[in-house]
Amino acid sequence: MKILIIEDEQDLAQSIAEYLSEESYLCEFASTYHQALDKIENYHYDCILLDIMLPDGNGMKILKELKQQGKQDGVIIISAKDALDDKIQGLQIGADDYLTKPFHLAELTARIYSVIRRKQFGNSNTVQQNELQIDLLAKTVSVNNALVSLTKKEFNLLLYFIGNKNRVISKSTLAEHLSGDFADMLDSHDFVYAHVKNLKKKLNEAGCSNYLKTVYGTGYKWGV
Numbered sequence: 001m002k003i004l005i006i007e008d009e010q011d012l013a014q015s016i017a018e019y020l021s022e023e024s025y026l027c028e029f030a031s032t033y034h035q036a037l038d039k040i041e042n043y044h045y046d047c048i049l050l051d052i053m054l055p056d057g058n059g060m061k062i063l064k065e066l067k068q069q070g071k072q073d074g075v076i077i078i079s080a081k082d083a084l085d086d087k088i089q090g091l092q093i094g095a096d097d098y099l100t101k102p103f104h105l106a107e108l109t110a111r112i113y114s115v116i117r118r119k120q121f122g123n124s125n126t127v128q129q130n131e132l133q134i135d136l137l138a139k140t141v142s143v144n145n146a147l148v149s150l151t152k153k154e155f156n157l158l159l160y161f162i163g164n165k166n167r168v169i170s171k172s173t174l175a176e177h178l179s180g181d182f183a184d185m186l187d188s189h190d191f192v193y194a195h196v197k198n199l200k201k202k203l204n205e206a207g208c209s210n211y212l213k214t215v216y217g218t219g220y221k222w223g224v
Helices: 010-022 033-042 059-068 084-093 105-120 152-163 171-179 181-185 190-205
Strands: 002-006 026-030 047-050 074-079 097-100 126-129 132-135 140-143 146-148 168-170 212-215 219-222
Touching: 002 010, 002 033, 010 026, 010 105, 026 033, 026 171, 033 059, 047 059, 047 105, 059 074, 059 084, 074 084, 074 105, 084 097, 097 105, 105 152, 132 152, 152 171, 152 190, 152 219, 168 171, 171 181, 171 190, 171 219, 190 212
Parallel strands: 002 026, 002 047, 047 074, 074 097
Antiparallel strands: 126 132, 132 140, 140 146, 168 219, 212 219
């Protein structure tokens, strides 16, 4: 899962990223209004942490821009502004949650999980597709009630496919999801093929149907 941290307090941004990394989130950063605009225009995130007081602009305008572009990224406002009017305005514009600084990182992580679960997994802690079961909290995968051992990248890849079922996903999009925003500067995205191949092999060997299809010349699709 990929998170964008829009925060000009570098120490706080780094603390958040280190904590989220331990929970297997991939974090990207923007410390200014204009950096944030560039990021949201060019990339997709599972959740955006948005500080509304940036040195060169108001984060509320970033939120409005996200909505104008029709982006579906989850958004949690993290702000020192604790006035009721600010919270109402942020939620009315389209934020999914509002957390006042200072906050506990464990609470922030729980709220990120809640936003992603609601947007991508029908607000359930368990994803069930016939013989395949994914426990989102325990981060485990089972086929016919037998656990399947996946690497972190394979697990994240599986969640991404499940969260975008029946959609064709390009190799470049998967590269961005696995490796972050710098993926578009890489000469090759062949590593995506290796991860997809390994994921398919493990699921198939466990007895899972072949839901993950290669769409020739385009990408991959998780079919239901």
